[in-house]
Amino acid sequence: MSFDPKQHPTEEWIAGLRVRYPTERYVDRALTRKLHTRIGPTYHPQTVESVAGRLRHFLEREIQGPFAVSNIGTLTGGASKEQFSFHLRWQDAGGDTRTERLVLRITPGASAAETHRLREFQLMGALQGTLPVPSPRWIDPEGALFGQPCLICSFCEGVTKPSGEAASGMRTSFGPDYRKALAPQFIRHLADLANVDWRKHDLSAFDAPRQETREAVIQQLNWWERVWAEDSVAAEPLLTLVGRWLRDHAPTVDKVSIVHGDYRAGNFLFSPTTLQITAILDWELAFLGDRHADLAYVIDPLFSERNENGELLVCGLCTREVFLDEYARCSGLPVDPERLRYYEILMGWRNCVIALGGGSRCAVGQTSHQDIMFAWLVPGVAPIALGALRELVKDLF
């Protein structure tokens, strides 16, 4: 293999990227950390034994009094972060002994989308009582104690797909009973998210864009153009073409909302018996911006599935029309077709950047705990994502 300068980033190159693509402070921190980590030794996945020792060391600083960690096990399903569940027994502030199952999310050597743990930690805290989200407990945002950035949150019961249903990794197939129960909840939670008064919460890891400006979009374009510059393993002219168009046509934001950024089937848990959504997961890509970004992401064909009659369902749950109409009704917010079209292109472009950029870099660089997952997903997903993007923009030029 020939020398790849992106795999061996210099301080000068990193500094140049930071100037060229100004991003939110904590996005910059995460991306810069990624590049520094890339120079380091080959990353090997955490073992249960190594996690046990580091976890105890970390919790000794966080918990006053005796505690015990047990039943540590790996959790699957995450291509982005290394996840473990464990039981913690400790005494709370009132002196009562408590035992709870918790989740440890660790930033690995590299992932398809590099993000900062503090952002998702703060959001999970802000959304308690509004949406079903895991409860954040402790965080080591820079990895000073644990050795790698990590957070600990509550364990939520539930499944991501019906038992026995096949899943490709991006699409989920729900039967009629599941769809009937889950679709309204899926839509309502997203509608509620857009109406959260985020200014009331500590979201200091986010740089809020101003309403009625293009700042929110420019933040996103800078973020993902920087990722592309850092991670891409080969040029993709379609992304260059669309990136230009997105910058030239960036709309203003009518209302700044919390945007989940990865809202789709597979990123929520539900009870297989009551069919109630028990948790909305994976907040790491969240940002403050235009709600249309989440709407566009949900209706992306990458996550769509056909029903028994061959009808295309967004996230395998309902038709695009039902989704958008119900969202507007539940949120009380308008769905602007022009903005939606713009964000379909933006999020489709971002999907390609993540797959072809971050995903490929992980596989080629051998720097993550899931090289094998990326080597499997990227060739499968990237041409579909590119094809969907091409379809969206083919009449724009």
Place this chain on the structure above:
Amino acid sequence: MLIDDPVRIRSLIRALQDVVIPSIAPQAQLALEQANLVRLHLSLMLTQTDYAYRLQLSELAHFSAMLGELIACLAAPAGSTDLDRARQLLQRAEPIARLQIPDRGELARLTVAVREASDRILQAALDQGDAVGRQAAHIVLDYVGRQIVRERVAVKTAGFDLDAAALPDLKDVT
């Protein structure tokens, strides 16, 4: 293909080494032995994959030359079914055996360089105003569209593609 065979094989070896093999119980000796054999096979394939096609061509050239010499050494080359078939095969094999095929790694590097150059020329075209930019955009959309089909076909059996049934077969794609 951005994720080519060497990348895929390395990821398989890492998964075996880092995750799968350490998780096999020591008493499961057969599983452990076979997992290690899988790792060894993959390691060997990794060293061969760049050169496999070239070596196969060398083998064809080698045996074509031998066949030619064997035919020539026949005392009285009277017609026979075997001889006719041998001559036909030789006629077919010789031009193929003469092909100069680059190693796969070299081919991949050249492709990446051509992609990169295309991207820079596209940017220059977009900087030259609407008319040139639009023309360049159409060229990109056309070529990218055809490459996307090629890549979708390559993985159509993997279950990612909702419309896999509508795609041509891999053997029919050029």
